[in-house]
Amino acid sequence: MKALVETIVTPLVDHPNDIVVTENEEEHKIVYHLTVNPDDVGKVIGKNGRIAKSIRTLVYAAGTDTKKRIYLDIM
Amino acid sequence: MKQVTATGQTVDEAVQSALKQLNTSRDQVDIDIIDEGKKGLLGLFGSKPAIVKVSITENGIQQAEDYLVNIVKQMGVDVEVETIVKDRDVYFNLTGEKIAILIGKRGQTLNALQYLVQLAINRKPDQYYTVIIDAEGYRERRRQTLENLATRLADKAIQTKRDVSLEPMPSYERKIIHTVLQKDDRISTFSDGKEPNRFVVIRP
Numbered sequence: 508m509k510a511l512v513e514t515i516v517t518p519l520v521d522h523p524n525d526i527v528v529t530e531n532e533e534e535h536k537i538v539y540h541l542t543v544n545p546d547d548v549g550k551v552i553g554k555n556g557r558i559a560k561s562i563r564t565l566v567y568a569a570g571t572d573t574k575k576r577i578y579l580d581i582m
Numbered sequence: 583m584k585q586v587t588a589t590g591q592t593v594d595e596a597v598q599s600a601l602k603q604l605n606t607s608r609d610q611v612d613i614d615i616i617d618e619g620k621k622g623l624l625g626l627f628g629s630k631p632a633i634v635k636v637s638i639t640e641n642g643i644q645q646a647e648d649y650l651v652n653i654v655k656q657m658g659v660d661v662e663v664e665t666i667v668k669d670r671d672v673y674f675n676l677t678g679e680k681i682a683i684l685i686g687k688r689g690q691t692l693n694a695l696q697y698l699v700q701l702a703i704n705r706k707p708d709q710y711y712t713v714i715i716d717a718e719g720y721r722e723r724r725r726q727t728l729e730n731l732a733t734r735l736a737d738k739a740i741q742t743k744r745d746v747s748l749e750p751m752p753s754y755e756r757k758i759i760h761t762v763l764q765k766d767d768r769i770s771t772f773s774d775g776k777e778p779n780r781f782v783v784i785r786p
């Protein structure tokens with residue numbers, strides 16, 4: 508899952524080395540936290556959050572067979 | 583990305599040697615000259631070889647396909663991808679089992695994937711491509727559903743003499759509705775609302 512987020516984000520940013528994805532498992536949910544280089548924030552959020560929304564859609568779709576709810580935090 | 587650094591007595595020789603190593607031709611590579619080299623005195627003292635870095639030019643469509651395949655694989659779905667390039671339109675046709683995960687409710691996962699691949703392919707501003715991703719004929723089935731829906735709601739608008747609003751849809755789905763109803767002069771259609779929540783209104 509972490510790898511999925513990285514795969515999605517890498518070609519969208521100018522500084523792929525600064526991508527950090529952390530995983531935080533709680534009782535009923537798993538929270539993934541994505542941080543990118545400050546210059547790239549706009550590139551993973553997009554106009555009206557359109558890119559962020561697309562990334563989340565894919566991550567949530569991939570997480571349908573896990574028992575816990577999945578969240579993706581950006582920055 | 584494949585690249586080599588090569589040396590030679592002149593820049594030209596260095597490039598030739600690099601091309602040989604990469605087994606490619608000059609029109610498919612980017613060449614970076616790192617050092618032009620120096621002949622030196624009498625060809626004996628202070629001569630420096632030319633150094634060049636030669637890399638195979640990246641192919642955007644191939645990269646986009648790899649990107650798509652990687653994402654799908656990591657979502658735990660096995661698919662075959664067929665790529666068709668027509669002018670500036672790039673079609674990726676996905677087939678395989680468990681494809682429903684990739685389509686999602688009303689195609690939202692497929693649309694998200696399509697949007698991200700389109701962004702990735704157009705990162706380099708040399709050419710603009712429109713990306714269309716289809717999964718097991720989903721787009722065609724959806725087109726038929728939308729056409730049926732459009733004609734049905736047009737009848738409703740005519741009968742009730744009231745505007746009928748559809749739910750929000752992406753632009754190419756709205757286009758399908760507009761196109762079907764264009765011929766019918768008892769009604770007119772237009773889109774209202776702001777992206778990404780624009781929707782079609784059918785007015786009698």
